[in-house]
Amino acid sequence: MNKPGKDIDKRERIVKRIARELRDGFYVNLGIGMPTLVANYVPARMDVILQSENGMLGIGPYPVEGQEDADLINAGKETVSEMQGTAYFSSADSFAMIRGGHIDLSVLGAMEVDEEGNLANWMIPGKMVKGMGGAMDLVAGARRVIIAMEHTTREGEPKILKKCSLPLTGVRVVNTIVTDMALLQVTPKGLVLEEVAPGLTAEEVQRATEPTLTVSPNLKVMEG
Amino acid sequence: MNKVVANADEAVRDVFDGAVIMVGGFGLCGIPENLIRALVHKGVKNLTTISNNVGVDGFGMGLLLSAGQIRKHIGTYVGENKLLEQMVLQGKVELDLVPQGTFSERIRAGGAGIAAFFTPTGVGTVVGEKKETREFDGRMYVMERALKADFAFVKAWKGDKWGNLVYRKTARNFNPMMATAARVTIAEVEHLVEVGELDADMVHTPSVYVNRIFQGELYEKRIEKRTVRKAVASS
Numbered sequence: 001m002n003k004p005g006k007d008i009d010k011r012e013r014i015v016k017r018i019a020r021e022l023r024d025g026f027y028v029n030l031g032i033g034m035p036t037l038v039a040n041y042v043p044a045r046m047d048v049i050l051q052s053e054n055g056m057l058g059i060g061p062y063p064v065e066g067q068e069d070a071d072l073i074n075a076g077k078e079t080v081s082e083m084q085g086t087a088y089f090s091s092a093d094s095f096a097m098i099r100g101g102h103i104d105l106s107v108l109g110a111m112e113v114d115e116e117g118n119l120a121n122w123m124i125p126g127k128m129v130k131g132m133g134g135a136m137d138l139v140a141g142a143r144r145v146i147i148a149m150e151h152t153t154r155e156g157e158p159k160i161l162k163k164c165s166l167p168l169t170g171v172r173v174v175n176t177i178v179t180d181m182a183l184l185q186v187t188p189k190g191l192v193l194e195e196v197a198p199g200l201t202a203e204e205v206q207r208a209t210e211p212t213l214t215v216s217p218n219l220k221v222m223e224g
Numbered sequence: 225m226n227k228v229v230a231n232a233d234e235a236v237r238d239v240f241d242g243a244v245i246m247v248g249g250f251g252l253c254g255i256p257e258n259l260i261r262a263l264v265h266k267g268v269k270n271l272t273t274i275s276n277n278v279g280v281d282g283f284g285m286g287l288l289l290s291a292g293q294i295r296k297h298i299g300t301y302v303g304e305n306k307l308l309e310q311m312v313l314q315g316k317v318e319l320d321l322v323p324q325g326t327f328s329e330r331i332r333a334g335g336a337g338i339a340a341f342f343t344p345t346g347v348g349t350v351v352g353e354k355k356e357t358r359e360f361d362g363r364m365y366v367m368e369r370a371l372k373a374d375f376a377f378v379k380a381w382k383g384d385k386w387g388n389l390v391y392r393k394t395a396r397n398f399n400p401m402m403a404t405a406a407r408v409t410i411a412e413v414e415h416l417v418e419v420g421e422l423d424a425d426m427v428h429t430p431s432v433y434v435n436r437i438f439q440g441e442l443y444e445k446r447i448e449k450r451t452v453r454k455a456v457a458s459s
């Protein structure tokens with residue numbers, strides 16, 4: 001398998017597994033990038049309402065060519081469409097919704113996560129600072145935060161660390177980490193390895209992770 | 225009461241060098257295109273702009289940037305603008321990045337008479353570093369101050385001659401809060417209607433906030449990331 005194919009498989013495994021955390025009636029915010037793909041795997045007949053930080057509740061699919069509306073975009077500035085039940089509101093109302101704990105689940109990407117659940121996903125010192133956008137509010141406000149990311153960097157270095165080295169997005173905000181290799185829960189006692197990708201062992205996951213993992217007695221295989 | 229002005233150039237007649245200006249829009253969605261063009265045309269300098277983004281290179285607020293009119297920018301995300309990156313590194317523009325929720329609430333507070341508020345956003349990060357923090361019910365919060373401006377440039381879909389405004393879809397974004405938080409609020413609308421034509425239940429920004437209003441023209445309404453799905457052919 002050539003590399004690009006592998007990358008798509010990795011992402012698909014991650015987002016498919018995260019989609020299994022969705023429940024009927026959930027209001028969910030999906031971050032830019034890989035997290036948006038979770039929307040492709042919402043189970044049929046399950047109502048999951050997507051919230052967009054720029055002031056929309058109930059994001060529909062991308063429009064058919066010719067139906068694009070410049071006044072209708074998502075947080076990634078892509079054109080989207082409405083669905084039945086869509087509502088619009090201001091940015092102040094949007095972040096009141098987010099910060100006030102009304103969003104059930106926030107899925108974001110990460111550069112680093114550590115064993116305390118600290119998250120770094122907005123800035124690399126030395127490189128131009130682009131801004132944090134809504135990420136800090138999302139992690140401060142959402143009822144549950146799931147990180148969608150590859151387990152290691154391109155160079156094979158761990159992204160799950162004892163302590164984040166990059167500037168933080170939030171302190172103790174992450175609940176669950178889903179990677180191409182594993183599903184881990186953040187607990188007061190550290191990271192618990194609950195699921196491993198098909199064909200992997202707990203030891204292989206530990207070797208790719210900096211902090212010591214507690215392996216769950218009910219360790220399972222990650223299913224999409 | 226007549227708040228109607230002829231056009232954007234007349235609307236910005238008293239904008240001065242060094243003014244603090246809030247500009248509505250999220251990316252290129254809901255930006256006051258006419259007012260931005262008029263500001264470039266007027267040539268005022270050393271502006272402090274307050275806006276979620278800074279347009280893109282060559283359009284929207286990117287035009288103000290390349291004309292060298294912005295001295296300081298307060299916003300939440302500027303990644304789409306290579307020119308801004310350069311100007312910041314060269315020390316030509318000062319950049320203040322704020323979390324989007326905090327940014328929204330600071331502007332809302334500015335128009336609502338709230339001097340400061342406590343938010344959990346940014347606690348333990350660089351955002352919370354040099355600010356007062358306080359614990360409430362076992363959780364830490366950081367204190368943020370209200371944000372106000374000399375001028376607010378607001379884009380709405382429809383407005384009546386008193387300045388009641390209605391926004392359209394995601395073009396609403398920061399416009400309603402900014403309309404409340406400046407000494408002079410200028411609204412540009414796609415459809416200027418007579419007083420009485422708007423359904424009172426559907427007014428998003430009540431007229432009290434708007435000082436000047438005009439009907440805009442020549443909207444490009446550029447789409448930053450045109451994203452489509454394939455139409456399924458019917459069999």
